[in-house]
Each structure stands twice: as structure tokens, then as C-alpha cells.
Amino acid sequence: MVVGGRGPISGAGSDRAPAARGGRRRPPGGSRPAGPAAGRGPAGGPSHRHDRRQDEARPLPTPKPVAAENLIYGVNPVREALRGRRRVRVVWISAEAAARGLDRSVREWSRAAGVAEPRIVAVPVEDLVVRGGTLDHQSIVAEVEPYTYVADDVLLREHTLLLALDRVQDPQNLGAALRCAEAAGAGVVIPRHRAASVTPAVVKASAGASEHVAVAQVRNLADFLEEAQGAGFWVYGAAMDAPVYYASDFIGPTVFVLGSEGEGLGRRVASVCDALVGIPQAGRIQSLNVSVAAGVLLFEAMRQRASA
Numbered sequence: 001m002v003v004g005g006r007g008p009i010s011g012a013g014s015d016r017a018p019a020a021r022g023g024r025r026r027p028p029g030g031s032r033p034a035g036p037a038a039g040r041g042p043a044g045g046p047s048h049r050h051d052r053r054q055d056e057a058r059p060l061p062t063p064k065p066v067a068a069e070n071l072i073y074g075v076n077p078v079r080e081a082l083r084g085r086r087r088v089r090v091v092w093i094s095a096e097a098a099a100r101g102l103d104r105s106v107r108e109w110s111r112a113a114g115v116a117e118p119r120i121v122a123v124p125v126e127d128l129v130v131r132g133g134t135l136d137h138q139s140i141v142a143e144v145e146p147y148t149y150v151a152d153d154v155l156l157r158e159h160t161l162l163l164a165l166d167r168v169q170d171p172q173n174l175g176a177a178l179r180c181a182e183a184a185g186a187g188v189v190i191p192r193h194r195a196a197s198v199t200p201a202v203v204k205a206s207a208g209a210s211e212h213v214a215v216a217q218v219r220n221l222a223d224f225l226e227e228a229q230g231a232g233f234w235v236y237g238a239a240m241d242a243p244v245y246y247a248s249d250f251i252g253p254t255v256f257v258l259g260s261e262g263e264g265l266g267r268r269v270a271s272v273c274d275a276l277v278g279i280p281q282a283g284r285i286q287s288l289n290v291s292v293a294a295g296v297l298l299f300e301a302m303r304q305r306a307s308a
């Protein structure tokens with residue numbers, strides 16, 4: 001804050017200046033000696049102390065950029081990343097969250113996962129917005145290794161239940177579908193083009209499930225489905241007017257194929273499917289969110305297998 005020092009005291013009816021503290025007298029004319037005095041401003045100028053409000057008004061330095069694919073944000077995504085397949089390098093948390101003990105939580109998550117503790121840095125909340133590119137950071141952003149997709153042949157070899165998504169472009173839908181697949185123990189297949197990939201927004205929408213579920217990214221989805229059939233999988237596509245899903249047998253190796261909400265399954269993808277199945281609805285809106293439909297089908301397969 002600015003504190004004005006006392007200015008020169010002009011004489012009142014006398015040529016002599018009043019005595020200063022310590023017995024020193026001012027020079028004739030009532031002026032002070034030239035040169036700055038301790039704790040005061042430049043000679044002849046007003047006296048100021050450091051103004052912290054001026055510092056607060058200055059713009060924060062721009063954080064060193066990190067590639068977007070190497071960032072995640074949100075409490076669950078960071079916790080699951082520490083438990084998952086890729087290394088967490090740095091964790092930034094807001095100063096307010098650090099005061100609430102979020103830094104201790106990060107250390108506890110690391111110890112519980114048996115991984116090296118990442119560098120933890122407390123920063124202003126504005127810094128998190130710049131780093132994460134979103135207001136939805138929940139006071140925590142982390143730098144991680146790039147997301148690693150599994151090979152399609154590994155997916156076919158290690159899973160008997162798969163979810164294939166045809167041209168699903170909404171990150172929220174993909175993230176929610178990954179969450180369903182992870183809960184059902186299923187692997188996921190997505191096309192490399194004209195479809196959402198695993199981004200920070202997808203990781204956040206999946207609540208960190210992306211850090212555990214196996215995801216393959218393939219050049220051509222129809223070709224992959226034919227490859228799956230050759231490996232012994234039955235391929236079921238979801239369609240509006242198809243026979244009810246629970247009349248089919250999902251006990252053997254199964255791939256469920258769901259299309260985008262706007263267009264549904266592509267023509268060639270639909271033609272490759274062994275059968276089409278539908279989810280009956282009683283309401284007026286004759287559509288389901290793709291992640292909801294995925295959950296219905298995946299958990300029906302789980303139910304049948306548990307009862308077999």
C-alpha cells in the first residue's frame with residue numbers, strides 16, 4: 001500500500017526551521033538535504049513503500065507450454081493415472097488446494113500405487129486454467145506420458161468382450177463409453193480417422209477409466225471386425241429396429257458395435273456384423289446416448305456369462 005511521508009514543514013511566521021529530532025536543525029529556508037533518506041523516495045519526490053496491490057495487478061508469466069496430449073486434469077484422472085500404465089511427471093495444484101492438503105493426497109496415491117512420487121508444484125489457479133485449457137480442472141493438472149494404444153491383435157488375444165465405436169466424435173461420449181467398458185472388463189476399438197481419440201477431455205469424461213481400459217486405434221473398423229470374426233468373435237451391431245438384444249447369446253467372444261448418435265452404423269460396418277440387436281424403449285425419444293447403449297449391452301453380456 002502507498003504511504004505518504006510527511007512533507008516539509010514550512011515555517012510559520014519565522015525564518016528559523018524548527019529543530020528536528022535528535023537536536024539537528026534544518027538548513028536555512030526549511031529545505032531538507034539533497035539525496036534520498038532511508039526508507040523514503042527519491043530526493044524531491046513523494047515517499048512510497050512497496051505496493052503489493054501493484055504486484056497483484058501484474059499479469060502472471062505464461063507457463064511453459066506442454067503438449068496437450070501430455071496433460072490430464074481432474075482429481076480422478078490424476079489418481080487413476082498414478083495407478084495406470086503411463087508415468088506421471090509433474091502435478092500442478094492450486095495454492096488453495098495445497099492448503100487443504102491435496103499435495104498430501106497426491107503423495108498418498110503414489111505410495112498406494114507403488115510408483116515414484118511426481119514433482120508437485122503449487123501455483124495460482126489462473127495457471128491451471130492456462131495449462132489445462134479448461135475451467136474444469138478441479139484444482140489439479142498433471143503432465144503425463146503420451147497415451148499408448150494397444151495393438152489390435154493383442155486386444156483380440158487378451159479379451160473376449162469388445163466394444164467397437166464407429167465414428168463417435170464427441171469426447172464426452174467416448175469418455176463415458178470407456179468408463180462403461182472398463183467397468184465391464186471389455187476392450188475398446190476406435191477408428192483412427194473421423195472419430196474422437198483419447199484426449200485430456202476424454203480422460204476427464206471417463207473419470208480416469210481411460211488409464212486402465214485397453215484401447216486399440218485401427219485404420220479401418222470394418223477390416224478389424226472381419227479380423228475379429230476370423231479369431232472366433234461374433235459381431236453384433238446396435239440398430240434401432242433390430243430384434244431385442246437379450247434374445248441373443250453373448251457368452252462366447254463378442255464384439256458390440258455402436259455408431260454415432262447422428263448417423264448410426266456406417267453401411268459397410270453394418271454389413272460386416274453377424275447380427276443386429278436393438279434396445280427396446282417405451283418413451284417418445286427413440287434414441288439413447290451411445291455410452292448408455294454400450295452399458296446396457298456390455299452388462300447383459302456380463303449377466304449371461306455369470307449365469308452360464
